[in-house]
Amino acid sequence: MSRAPASTLTVRQVRQIGGEISVPGDKSLSHRAVLFSALADGTTVIDGFLPGEDCVCTMRALQAMGCVIEVESKTRLIVHGTDGKLRPPLEPLDCGNSGTAMRLMAGVLAGQPFSSRLIGDASLSSRPMKRIVDPLVKMGAKIKGKGDKHTAPLEIEGGPLIGIDYTMPVASAQLKSCLLLAGLFAQGTTSVTEKTPSRDHTERLLAYFHAPPVIDLKPDGKGKTVRVRGGSRLHGRDFTVPGDFSSAAFWIAGAAALPGSDLTITKLGLNGTRTGLLSVLLRMGAHIHETISDSSCEPYGTVRVYGRKLRGTKISGAEIANVIDELPIIAVIGALAEGPTEIRDAKELRVKETDRIAAMATNLRAFGITVDEHDDGMTVHGGAALKGAKVGSFGDHRIAMACAILGLFAKGETTIEETGCIATSYPTFEQDLRKVAQFQETGFAAMLSGNR
Numbered sequence: 375m376s377r378a379p380a381s382t383l384t385v386r387q388v389r390q391i392g393g394e395i396s397v398p399g400d401k402s403l404s405h406r407a408v409l410f411s412a413l414a415d416g417t418t419v420i421d422g423f424l425p426g427e428d429c430v431c432t433m434r435a436l437q438a439m440g441c442v443i444e445v446e447s448k449t450r451l452i453v454h455g456t457d458g459k460l461r462p463p464l465e466p467l468d469c470g471n472s473g474t475a476m477r478l479m480a481g482v483l484a485g486q487p488f489s490s491r492l493i494g495d496a497s498l499s500s501r502p503m504k505r506i507v508d509p510l511v512k513m514g515a516k517i518k519g520k521g522d523k524h525t526a527p528l529e530i531e532g533g534p535l536i537g538i539d540y541t542m543p544v545a546s547a548q549l550k551s552c553l554l555l556a557g558l559f560a561q562g563t564t565s566v567t568e569k570t571p572s573r574d575h576t577e578r579l580l581a582y583f584h585a586p587p588v589i590d591l592k593p594d595g596k597g598k599t600v601r602v603r604g605g606s607r608l609h610g611r612d613f614t615v616p617g618d619f620s621s622a623a624f625w626i627a628g629a630a631a632l633p634g635s636d637l638t639i640t641k642l643g644l645n646g647t648r649t650g651l652l653s654v655l656l657r658m659g660a661h662i663h664e665t666i667s668d669s670s671c672e673p674y675g676t677v678r679v680y681g682r683k684l685r686g687t688k689i690s691g692a693e694i695a696n697v698i699d700e701l702p703i704i705a706v707i708g709a710l711a712e713g714p715t716e717i718r719d720a721k722e723l724r725v726k727e728t729d730r731i732a733a734m735a736t737n738l739r740a741f742g743i744t745v746d747e748h749d750d751g752m753t754v755h756g757g758a759a760l761k762g763a764k765v766g767s768f769g770d771h772r773i774a775m776a777c778a779i780l781g782l783f784a785k786g787e788t789t790i791e792e793t794g795c796i797a798t799s800y801p802t803f804e805q806d807l808r809k810v811a812q813f814q815e816t817g818f819a820a821m822l823s824g825n826r
Contacts, residue, residue, distance in 0.1 A: 382792075393809055455610050467492050514533070687711075709754050717753075763789075775803060
């Protein structure tokens, strides 16, 4: 692997993926931990914070609204809570590339007694925000974006809100979190019903910061209603962010598909709403051992992966919500497995950092893989002989990392262009690749140590 001046990443074929690593802190939890700490009273120490660009945007936005945050180190923050009383920002709040930052912040700002403006980069500014704007308007918020899709910038005139009962049209943890946060500042109770379970970090953290929501599970166990009472106060409490499962997914998937590999990942977040990839891989024939060490708030522990030949599978329906971030790497694993792997009901991928369905189909074909693209997913035909390729990241961190893993299985050299986007979620991706990749060419491996 090597780094070229124009933010490119070059990889070669490996013999196996192995060793022991831990990955940076969970991105979703880092966003929420600093946000909840800022809204709480008292002081919270956050350990394991992800210093990626996305999470730093959330931290800086809160600082711009009067929250005092001491950065003791890149991964350790001391947050002095505002008790929910933020100050008007002097400038627009820049969310960078982060949809999580924009959507969660919008929920908070809708209930603040001042006006604000949320902006983002070109990619974020093309992503639809209508799904949060519509229910927030029902709560009484004055919020609007550009055009029918309400893309950024979002103009928010904060003020009094009224709790609503809302059934989500799609499984979206960001939408659910946005409305629950707005509900803290609303009069009455806000109820959010999801038909398909989505990640539950916000519900867990509400309880952890002493404002537990009321949760009613559906009789069939396939959905739930979450209720928060307006005026509920959050109380500061120290929090340790476990390793990000979505970051570990690249190593887990790569090791699982390469016979002879033996990889251990420690201090890893193992929230059941995030680990759907493990079920997919087990169904494909993977050998994975999972151990949970602690589950007081967010469960975490160790995952050990043994490589073997995998077989294709189908991912669709309710399963999609719990693997939505992992679908690019699942497409890669489909290319490495025997037989077809079909991904359906994943239209949400069309409106991520890029159109991930089109982007992955384009890049997989460059490696010599046959792909059938569908409106809501793709079918990847595995088993082809892979050749190194030169592909683009499309400005999407998960596309870049997924293709880097695929390059470890391809004959020759693979170059991924425009990989600066990886820093938004996994700043140490290249260093961890050096730790776990055992390259076939010893000269190439030796070159890594001189390229830091």
